[in-house]
Structures are given as structure tokens and as C-alpha cells.
Amino acid sequence: MNDYWPWWAGAIGLALVTIAYTLSTDRSFGVSGAWDRVLHWRAERELERRQAQDEIEQRALVDALVATAPRGPGAVTPPPRGRNVSLPPRRPPRPASLVSQAALLGSILVGGFVAAITSGRFEVRFDMGAGFSELVTGNPVMMVGILFLGGLLVGFGTRLAGGCSSGHGLQGCGRLYPASLLATAVFFGTAVAVSFLLWKVV
Amino acid sequence: MRTQGGILLANIVTGLALGFTVSNIGFGDYAELNRMFTFQDLRMFLAFAGAVAIIVVVFAVARVRRTPPRIHAGVVPGAALFGIGWAISGGCPAIPIIQVGSGYLPALVSIAGVVVGIRLCRWTTTRYLLIDTGSCGR
Structure with missing residues (x-):
């Protein structure tokens, strides 16, 4: 009936994506977080500008302190100058830039398109498939309303919870964060309950 | 890979791979999704849970942690x-x-x-x- 990957291939694929990103960049990725920053690009750009300014000022301050520190016997050994001066305590890395977050969303579109073309699933259509028509609604007006409402709940809910299936589900659960385990259990649980209602009742 | 250019590249590669993988698992297919959430077909559920299990092990070995x-x-x-x-x-x-x-x-x-x-x-x-x-x- 379908030409989808077996479960183990999917598991390896999702794990590889997550692990490669984290180990190469020392960061997490989250699709809802990327959306949030891209949609609020004006405020986020201002924040980026301020953070960059702060960093320049702090570096200048450290350099000035090192330059004016007393020397000779008994003086505290100054830390090495320049880029190696670390500013304790270690702060979390700066968020990926706005352009990178927008690139993440754009590349997901291209990746999905390539998958659909190469597997022969690509088809321009004005419905959401037989499953949606049978289980939710076959009426086009209702469909638009439900998709919008569903998207609204997804957007609002993921940001209120601080993450989605990638940020909480893969990255957070992978680190065994209690908040992520809780969020994943709750969103999976409610999705199961609503799906059973749609399947058996509605 | 920790410069802004490196992160941009990592985001592009990640987006492409994520879109390709998620599509081929079948998460874009509403019928498959409902079959997962109603436990009629555990394939996609196992793909997700299996990924989390692999990530937990690798992150533990690589000591990937930050303030939760x-x-x-x-x-x-x-x-x-x-x-x-x-x-x-x-x-x-x-x-x-x-x-x-x-x-x-x-x-x-x-x-x-x-x-x-x-x-x-x-x-x-x-x-x-x-x-x-x-x-x-x-």
C-alpha cells in the first residue's frame, strides 16, 4: 500500500540528522523555534545587533583589564590576550542567525519536494488525501477551516510549550530533559486521544 | 562548523535531510499519521522512538548536555x-x-x-x- 521507509531506516535517518547537527554545531535545532524567530525577524535582528555589540564591549573591557593589570612579582598572572580570553561563566552559544533559521525552513521544503519526486509520490492536489477526507472531512470549506484551526493550535501550542516534535521530541528527549519528556508525553497523548475520536466516533 | 557560515551550511544540510527523511517515513500522509496515533500501525511510532533511543545513547557517550x-x-x-x-x-x-x-x-x-x-x-x-x-x- 505504501512505499515508505521501514521503521529502522526512519529511526536511523532522524537520529543521524539530529546527532550530526548537534555534534557539528554544538547547538540544537527546532523547527518551531526557527519559525518563531523568522516570523519575528524585526525584533530578532535587533537582538542580534545588541548581542554582537555586547560581545565587542566585553572583549574590549577584558583586553583593557589585562593591559592595565599590575606586573612583577606577586602580581596575578594575566590570562593570555586576544581570542583565547574566555568570559566566565560559560554562556550558552549564541542562537543560529536569522538567515540560518530561514534556510532551515526553506531546505525542509526542498528536501520534502526531492523525496516526493524521487519516490513518485509528487502530485499537485487540492485535497489532503483519502485519509483526511474519510476521517476528518471531505468538504473543502470545512477542510480549510480545520487546517487553519489545526495550524493555529500547532503554532500557538508549540511556542507556549517551548518546542515541537524536533526541539522537544528529538533534541530534548535525546538529552533526557524532564520538560521535553513531559511535553512529548502530553502532545503524543492528546494526539492519540483526538485521533481515536476521529477514527471511532466522528 | 561553529562560525555563522558553518551553522548556515549545517542548517541547509539538516533541512534537506530532515525534509527528505520525514517525507519518506510518511509523516506527511494523514492516513499514516492517524494509523500511528491509533496504534493500528507502529511503523512511524517506532521510527520516532527508535531515533530518540539512538540519540540518547550517542548523546550520553558524547557527553552532550546543557542546562535543561x-x-x-x-x-x-x-x-x-x-x-x-x-x-x-x-x-x-x-x-x-x-x-x-x-x-x-x-x-x-x-x-x-x-x-x-x-x-x-x-x-x-x-x-x-x-x-x-x-x-x-x-
Whole structure:
């Protein structure tokens, strides 16, 4: 009936994506977080500008302190100058830039398109498939309303919870964060309950 | 890979791989999604759970850790709303993008909903709810 990957291939694929990103960049990725920053690009750009300014000022301050520190016997050994001066305590890395977050969303579109073309699933259509028509609604007006409402709940809910299936589900659960385990259990649980209602009742 | 250019490259590669993988697992297919959430077919569930299991082991070995986010007041209600939205529309924030890439044009409406929801969330949390929801993907 379908030409989808077996479960183990999917598991390896999702794990590889997550692990490669984290180990190469020392960061997490989250699709809802990327959306949030891209949609609020004006405020986020201002924040980026301020953070960059702060960093320049702090570096200048450290350099000035090192330059004016007393020397000779008994003086505290100054830390090495320049880029190696670390500013304790270690702060979390700066968020990926706005352009990178927008690139993440754009590349997901291209990746999905390539998958659909190469597997022969690509088809321009004005419905959401037989499953949606049978289980939710076959009426086009209702469909638009439900998709919008569903998207609204997804957007609002993921940001209120601080993450989605990638940020909480893969990255957070992978680190065994209690908040992520809780969020994943709750969103999976409610999705199961609503799906059973749609399947058996509605 | 920790310069801004390196991160841009990593985001592009990750987006391509994520879109390709999620589409080929079948998360963009509403029928498959409902079969997963009603436990009629555990294939996609095992793909997700298996991925988490692999990530847990690798992150533990590589000692990947950072300060865990707090369990703030928005986690449970937010996740509950997300679960309802996912079950009725078939989309998490990445899936409607993949659906559009597969030719499902109505998924543009889901994306519009996500856009409005995200903007509404920041507006209400900063103005009324006053919950610091932390950050995701930073």
C-alpha cells in the first residue's frame, strides 16, 4: 500500500540528522523555534545587533583589564590576550542567525519536494488525501477551516510549550530533559486521544 | 562548523535531510499519521522512538548536555494544544512545509495557521500570560 521507509531506516535517518547537527554545531535545532524567530525577524535582528555589540564591549573591557593589570612579582598572572580570553561563566552559544533559521525552513521544503519526486509520490492536489477526507472531512470549506484551526493550535501550542516534535521530541528527549519528556508525553497523548475520536466516533 | 557560515551550511544540510527523511517515513500522509496515533500501525511510532533511543545513547557517550529547560507553566497546556492541532490537521511545524513540497496545496492553509498561532503566542505571552517559555532551537 505504501512505499515508505521501514521503521529502522526512519529511526536511523532522524537520529543521524539530529546527532550530526548537534555534534557539528554544538547547538540544537527546532523547527518551531526557527519559525518563531523568522516570523519575528524585526525584533530578532535587533537582538542580534545588541548581542554582537555586547560581545565587542566585553572583549574590549577584558583586553583593557589585562593591559592595565599590575606586573612583577606577586602580581596575578594575566590570562593570555586576544581570542583565547574566555568570559566566565560559560554562556550558552549564541542562537543560529536569522538567515540560518530561514534556510532551515526553506531546505525542509526542498528536501520534502526531492523525496516526493524521487519516490513518485509528487502530485499537485487540492485535497489532503483519502485519509483526511474519510476521517476528518471531505468538504473543502470545512477542510480549510480545520487546517487553519489545526495550524493555529500547532503554532500557538508549540511556542507556549517551548518546542515541537524536533526541539522537544528529538533534541530534548535525546538529552533526557524532564520538560521535553513531559511535553512529548502530553502532545503524543492528546494526539492519540483526538485521533481515536476521529477514527471511532466522528 | 561553529562560525555563522558553518551553522548556515549545517542548517541547509539538516533541512534537506530532515525534509527528505520525514517525507519518506510518511509523516506527511494523514492516513499514516492517524494509523500511528491509533496504534493500528507502529511503523512511524517506532521510527520516532527508535531515533530518540539512538540519540540518547550517542548523546550520553558524547557527553552532550546543557542546562535543561525549566518545566514552566506553559509546557503542559502548550503541548496539549499542539497534540490536538497535530491530530486534526496532520501537521507539526515542519510537516505542512513537506506536504506543500509533495503537492498538497491546502497545506498552505495549515502553514498560515501556524504563522498566526506563533505570532499570537508571542503576543499573548509577552502581554498577558507573562510566561517565559524559554527557547527552542537555539
